[in-house]
Amino acid sequence: MFKHLALNRNVLALHGTVLIWGFTGVLGNLISIDAVHLVWYRVLIAFMGLLIYMIARRQNMRINLRDLLLILGVGAIIGLHWFFFFQSIKVANVSVGLVSISSVTLFTAILEPIFHKKKLSKLEIVIGIMIIAGILTIFSFESKYTLGISLGLVGAICASIFSIMNSKLVKRHDPKLISLYEMLGALIVASLYLGASSGFSTGMTLSKADLVYLLILGLICTSVAYVVAVDVMKELSAFRVALATNLEPIYGILLAFMIFGKAEHMTAGFYLGGFIIIGAIFLYSYLRSEAFTLLRKKRLGKGSFAG
Numbered sequence: 001m002f003k004h005l006a007l008n009r010n011v012l013a014l015h016g017t018v019l020i021w022g023f024t025g026v027l028g029n030l031i032s033i034d035a036v037h038l039v040w041y042r043v044l045i046a047f048m049g050l051l052i053y054m055i056a057r058r059q060n061m062r063i064n065l066r067d068l069l070l071i072l073g074v075g076a077i078i079g080l081h082w083f084f085f086f087q088s089i090k091v092a093n094v095s096v097g098l099v100s101i102s103s104v105t106l107f108t109a110i111l112e113p114i115f116h117k118k119k120l121s122k123l124e125i126v127i128g129i130m131i132i133a134g135i136l137t138i139f140s141f142e143s144k145y146t147l148g149i150s151l152g153l154v155g156a157i158c159a160s161i162f163s164i165m166n167s168k169l170v171k172r173h174d175p176k177l178i179s180l181y182e183m184l185g186a187l188i189v190a191s192l193y194l195g196a197s198s199g200f201s202t203g204m205t206l207s208k209a210d211l212v213y214l215l216i217l218g219l220i221c222t223s224v225a226y227v228v229a230v231d232v233m234k235e236l237s238a239f240r241v242a243l244a245t246n247l248e249p250i251y252g253i254l255l256a257f258m259i260f261g262k263a264e265h266m267t268a269g270f271y272l273g274g275f276i277i278i279g280a281i282f283l284y285s286y287l288r289s290e291a292f293t294l295l296r297k298k299r300l301g302k303g304s305f306a307g
Contacts (some may be wrong), residue, residue, distance in 0.1 A: 010072040010232040014244050017232070020225045022251030025094040026259055028086040031210050035087040037203045038214075039079055045218025047183035053223065054180060061177060071169060071178055075185020077162045078125045082186070084155030092148025094256035095264050098249040099138065099274040100152020105281045106131040107160035115164050128282040134276030141269025179226055246281050249274075 031038050052063060063071070089097035109124035138149060162182075169178050194200050206214070253274075256264045 010235045011244075013228055014232045015247070017229050018244050018248050018253075019251045020221050021245075022098075022248045022253075023255055024217060025085075025089055025098050025252045027213050027221065028093050028097070029087045029260065030258070031213045031217070032207060033205075034203055035083050035090055036190065036193060036199060038086050039082045040187070040194060041206075041214045041220065042218045043075075043183045044185040045123060045214060046222035047180065047187055049219045049223035050176065050180045050183060050226075050305045052175060053227065059176065062178065063173065063177065063181065065172065066258050068171070069179060070153040070165075070290060071173075071181040072132045072185035072188065073164045074162050074169070075187075076189040077158050077165075078120045078182055079154050079186030079189050081162065083190075084151045084158060085290065088148045088152035088155060091262055092145040092249070094260065094268055095253045095270070095274075096142070096145050097152050097155075098252040098256075099277060100135075100149050100272075101156050101159065102246075102274075102277055102281060103131055103135060103153060104159045104163070104248045105284060106135075107157050108163060109284075111157075111160050112164050117194060122200035123284070123287055124219035127280050130280035130283075131277050134273040134280065137273030137276060138270050139273075141267045141273070176227065179251065183222075246278065246285060249278060 028035075028038065033041075035068075085097055085101055088100055106128050109120070110129050112118070113120045135149075135153070137145065140150070166178065253264070
């Protein structure tokens with residue numbers, strides 16, 4: 001009974017976290033400053049939040065120089081991912097940004113075999129074709145959002161790269177430690193860009209609303225959500241976590257509808273393309289799950305017994 005209650009608590013916590021992540025697109029649209037400054041403030045707040053958390057928990061933050069430089073580099077890619085994501089929202093809208101970013105599964109299917117020097121699976125080729133079909137459908141119906149979709153797709157490529165690299169790093173280091181130094185890496189690259197472009201002298205002014213939204217984005221949507229997501233993985237399977245994470249664009253689009261109304265209304269072609277992309281992602285998650293593998297073995301077993 002207590003185990004069942006604990007499981008339900010973790011499931012609710014997971015979906016709450018994914019809902020919070022879906023809210024990042026809404027916050028990106030509500031915050032009035034441009035994408036570069038937005039990312040700078042977000043990673044600064046997230047880094048400070050994680051640093052305070054780890055100091056309070058007296059966690060070891062030591063790491064060898066080689067891995068530190070690698071993690072900082074991955075953090076720079078995360079910063080680029082967030083820049084392209086928020087810029088996509090700024091030039092288009094939340095729905096366009098979220099659906100474009102959800103194509104990360106396609107780019108991961110292509111890039112992961114290259115990084116790990118493995119053969120591309122037939123399943124990933126089929127899923128990739130489905131996602132490409134969804135993207136082309138959106139492009140054909142939403143030509144006015146071409147720039148926003150393109151920026152979102154570049155953001156998805158960045159997300160794919162840092163996810164693949166993190167899958168290796170997490171085997172050697174605590175996820176919270178990785179996140180801490182990745183936020184620092186993103187902060188460094190954003191600061192270098194702002195310094196080189198005189199960005200610190202203009203565009204840094206925040207309204208009271210911007211400050212509140214940035215604190216929510218940096219602390220709740222990044223630092224707290226990340227810690228909770230790591231914690232629930234102690235009890236929940238990787239498949240359940242992946243399946244719930246795929247709901248992020250759906251949650252985000254629904255929240256955007258509720259908050260922005262008509263500004264988020266798109267053509268039927270956009271929703272058809274979005275449905276194809278998100279459907280392909282769920283199909284991929286299911287076909288790669290242990291549950292599907294066991295079901296397939298069970299059916300094969302019954303077939304061979306009957307024969």
